[in-house]
Amino acid sequence: xxxxxxxxxxxxxxxxxxxxxxxxxxxxxxxxxxxxxxxxxxxxxxxxxxxxxxxxxxxxxxxxxxxxxxxxxxxxxxxxxxxxxxxxxxxxxxxxxxxxxxxxxxxxxxxxxxxxxxxxxxxxxxxxxxxxxxxxxxxxxxxxxxxxxxxxxxxxxxxxxxxxxxxxxxxxxxxxxxxxxxxxxxxxxxxxxxxxxxxxxxxxxxxxxxxxxxxxxxxxxxxxxxxxxxxxxxxxxxxxxxxxxxxxxxxxxxxxxxxxxxxxxxxxxxxxxxxxxxxxxxxxxxxxxxxxxxxxxxxxxxxxxxxxxxxxxxxxxxxxxxxxxxxxxxxxxxxxxxxx
Numbered sequence: 171x172x173x174x175x176x177x178x179x180x181x182x183x184x185x186x187x188x189x190x191x192x193x194x195x196x197x198x199x200x201x202x203x204x205x206x207x208x209x210x211x212x213x214x215x216x217x218x219x220x221x222x223x224x225x226x227x228x229x230x231x232x233x234x235x236x237x238x239x240x241x242x243x244x245x246x247x248x249x250x251x252x253x254x255x256x257x258x259x260x261x262x263x264x265x266x267x268x269x270x271x272x273x274x275x276x277x278x279x280x281x282x283x284x285x286x287x288x289x290x291x292x293x294x295x296x297x298x299x300x301x302x303x304x305x306x307x308x309x310x311x312x313x314x315x316x317x318x319x320x321x322x323x324x325x326x327x328x329x330x331x332x333x334x335x336x337x338x339x340x341x342x343x344x345x346x347x348x349x350x351x352x353x354x355x356x357x358x359x360x361x362x363x364x365x366x367x368x369x370x371x372x373x374x375x376x377x378x379x380x381x382x383x384x385x386x387x388x389x390x391x392x393x394x395x396x397x398x399x400x401x402x403x404x405x406x407x408x409x410x411x412x413x414x415x416x417x418x419x420x421x422x423x424x425x426x427x428x429x430x431x432x433x434x435x436x437x438x439x440x441x442x443x444x445x446x447x448x449x450x451x452x453x454x455x456x457x458x459x460x461x462x463x464x465x466x467x468x469x470x471x472x473x474x475x476x477x478x479x480x481x482x483x484x485x486x487x488x489x490x491x492x493x494x495x496x497x498x499x500x501x502x503x504x505x506x507x508x509x510x
Contacts, residue, residue, distance in 0.1 A: 256305020
């Protein structure tokens, strides 16, 4: 678990260093977390000034999205969000390498990735390497690769007052969870909030509100939430409570990623479009759902492999996990630019 390669940089000091060094892009603190840590975003590409006459919901009600995003030839806006759950560092590692690529022309392995770099220059790209810095600061390992299932659950979801593992999904039964645990896992902010399931219709955690404001301010077209999915195949998860067009775009992106991944001996699962939400316990309206409804963008969770050694399923290497993210980034940018 601790034999982490040199290109895998995920701690908060690395984010702070890049924020100081950034020259090609602009680094900005979106807010301070519940624990007083900056949530830092990196902005690349020219910002287009959009003066909205309505919010997204009202524009939909008016049957005229131009009331929200009326700009001729608007450049696509792509948001890449890492570590909403602070221990899920796979996306953070990939995003730090992407920042290096954008700033220096090569990633932390010294590789150029010229097509990805070229595509990145055609969009407005916003990168938030760690959305939950409190959770990231709490998790000591730089990666879960090679850890056991018990270690994963300890660092991710923490322990109850009696020392037993909170686990998934039981950790979601109490929200906010802070006063009910002995060790607060990396899922949560210092306020005990799991941002994926914040209360989006009441005052939110500052970190969640900052992401909502970012999506609205940037009028995001694509929002990719980078998560860790234990020993799952690379998977873009269908978002609930969104339009059919959004679900179809997620499915198409999955197909494009899978086609590309096959050449590397990797796979992406391809989700079907889901039925309308129903049942006694319907699917949660989560952060991916909420951000779609703020700006109308395609908002999707990516579940990366984490290589848990004592559980069944796929077990990818650091290099394979990183390559999977690069495939996702490149195909997402192509779709945003209409080059699919």
